[in-house]
Amino acid sequence: MKPxxxxxxxxxxxxxxxxxxRALLDYMSRKNILARAFDTENPRGTLARFYPGITExxxxxxxxxxxxxxxxxxxxxxxVTVVDLKAGALSDALEVFNNIGVLEAxxxxxxxxxxxxxxxxxxxSLEEMEQVTEYTKGISYIVARNFIxxxxxxxxxxxTFKKYFSGLSNAHEIDVPKLNEMAYELxxxxxxxxxxxxxxxxxxGRDANFxxxxxxxxxxxxxxxxxxxxxxxxxxxxxxxxxxxDPEPAPASPDQS
Amino acid sequence: xxxQISSHVYIFCSDRARNxxxxxxxxxxxHLQGSGPGQFHVFDTYSPNGGLIxxxxxxxxxxxxxxxxxxxxLFDTIMAEPERNYVVDLQAHHLNDFFETYRNIDFDxxxxxxxxxxxVYFVQDRDNKSLQAAYDLxxxxxxxxxxxxxxxxxxxxxxxxxxxxxxMLLSHVRSIRLPELSDDLLEVLELxxxxxxxxxxxxxLDLPYDVKLELWNLLDFFYTQxxxxxxxxxxxx
Numbered sequence: 493m494k495p496x497x498x499x500x501x502x503x504x505x506x507x508x509x510x511x512x513x514r515a516l517l518d519y520m521s522r523k524n525i526l527a528r529a530f531d532t533e534n535p536r537g538t539l540a541r542f543y544p545g546i547t548e549x550x551x552x553x554x555x556x557x558x559x560x561x562x563x564x565x566x567x568x569x570x571x572v573t574v575v576d577l578k579a580g581a582l583s584d585a586l587e588v589f590n591n592i593g594v595l596e597a598x599x600x601x602x603x604x605x606x607x608x609x610x611x612x613x614x615x616x617s618l619e620e621m622e623q624v625t626e627y628t629k630g631i632s633y634i635v636a637r638n639f640i641x642x643x644x645x646x647x648x649x650x651x652t653f654k655k656y657f658s659g660l661s662n663a664h665e666i667d668v669p670k671l672n673e674m675a676y677e678l679x680x681x682x683x684x685x686x687x688x689x690x691x692x693x694x695x696x697g698r699d700a701n702f703x704x705x706x707x708x709x710x711x712x713x714x715x716x717x718x719x720x721x722x723x724x725x726x727x728x729x730x731x732x733x734x735x736x737x738d739p740e741p742a743p744a745s746p747d748q749s
Numbered sequence: 750x751x752x753q754i755s756s757h758v759y760i761f762c763s764d765r766a767r768n769x770x771x772x773x774x775x776x777x778x779x780h781l782q783g784s785g786p787g788q789f790h791v792f793d794t795y796s797p798n799g800g801l802i803x804x805x806x807x808x809x810x811x812x813x814x815x816x817x818x819x820x821x822x823l824f825d826t827i828m829a830e831p832e833r834n835y836v837v838d839l840q841a842h843h844l845n846d847f848f849e850t851y852r853n854i855d856f857d858x859x860x861x862x863x864x865x866x867x868x869v870y871f872v873q874d875r876d877n878k879s880l881q882a883a884y885d886l887x888x889x890x891x892x893x894x895x896x897x898x899x900x901x902x903x904x905x906x907x908x909x910x911x912x913x914x915x916x917m918l919l920s921h922v923r924s925i926r927l928p929e930l931s932d933d934l935l936e937v938l939e940l941x942x943x944x945x946x947x948x949x950x951x952x953x954l955d956l957p958y959d960v961k962l963e964l965w966n967l968l969d970f971f972y973t974q975x976x977x978x979x980x981x982x983x984x985x986x
Contacts, residue, residue, distance in 0.1 A: 709854065
């Protein structure tokens with residue numbers, strides 16, 4: 493089965509890239525889809541704080557770290573790789589990947605490559621979509637419109653968005669719904685996954701005392717986001733991958749039949 | 750799996766203000782006083798000045814439901830001690846937000862799992878819009894009991910079509926009546942020192958005979974309307 497590489501990025505900062513990566517990893521964890529992650533926010537590693545067990549902090553500008561991600565796609569036991577690109581690194585990363593033939597290899601079917609481009613509600617974000625077009629031909633390109641953070645938020649001008657979006661022939665679109673700010677902050681402070689927060693568990697698996705209401709908001713948010721994610725071919729292919737990896741049930745022995 | 754229901758949260762609401770909702774809520778709380786001072790807790794959403802808090806200061810807290818902190822306070826308090834009874838006097842303009850939150854956090858299901866039942870009293874106002882609000886709310890609830898309250902004082906000036914599909918649909922919903930009260934009785938009920946519980950225990954205010962009689966008739970009226978809910982509980986209203 494072909495490995496899958498998912499790049500989550502944006503050139504604009506503060507649009508919710510890491511939150512989207514966390515939500516994606518959370519989804520895969522709940523659906524028993526094994527994944528590994530690379531956090532390029534070197535050296536801090538916000539994603540690594542929430543998923544320390546499966547995340548490695550790397551510097552994607554270093555050749556050794558590029559090798560760590562790309563040269564292991566086929567050999568790693570876990571076939572799904574999520575790379576959370578730090579703010580401003582999307583265009584550079586795509587250029588590097590283009591130059592060293594990663595995009596070409598994906599177009600040739602050596603592995604599945606998806607770009608999850610998180611955009612905020614600004615024209616700068618929309619212009620980013622135009623800028624990455626030259627790289628996204630022949631790969632799975634997903635525009636994630638982020639409504640999580642209402643800071644500096646203005647209502648989406650759908651007409652403007654559609655104008656930009658219609659120029660992208662192969663793009664899929666999802667909305668990342670808004671999560672109650674207080675719930676978001678509490679999850680952030682607690683350093684737990686969304687699933688643990690909803691289950692009222694600490695990062696170490698102990699019982700926590702999180703607000704019932706805020707857990708409820710998070711549960712609703714996860715449900716809505718799941719519905720968005722499940723519209724994507726990428727997610728469908730991950731489910732197929734997981735089914736392939738699951739061991740076949742042992743045939744019943746004559747005694748059992 | 751649902752736990753056995755042992756306590757309740759009673760929500761008094763309407764899509765309109767000034768239609769008898771808080772009065773009914775007060776009468777209900779007066780009845781609950783009979784079960785002991787610490788046995789029920791009231792959330793008064795008339796922030797900042799409050800309404801019910803003036804009548805039940807020891808049992809009541811004011812909640813600003815327009816803020817997340819207020820919502821947390823209300824629902825988290827309930828879920829932290831689900832063995833108590835709770836009353837929510839919901840200001841009309843919080844109706845949609847309240848039940849939106851209620852649904853989003855799966856309150857119905859979680860409360861039920863904790864052994865807490867929910868009973869929603871919706872005071873129907875005079876027009877079709879209010880009937881529609883009642884119908885929509887009833888359809889949004891899963892496990893909660895929905896009881897439509899018809900205030901006789903409003904019903905006689907009703908502007909909705911009693912033969913409309915909506916009225917017909919609502920006629921199948923369990924409903925109770927709040928009889929029209931005299932000005933004299935309303936004046937007594939407005940008094941902060943009036944306590945229904947004291948009245949029933951024959952303590953407190955020395956009321957005129959006519960008012961006493963009307964009040965006993967009202968209590969009798971409520972009593973005769975009582976019916977068991979889906980879980981076998983018979984509530985005061």
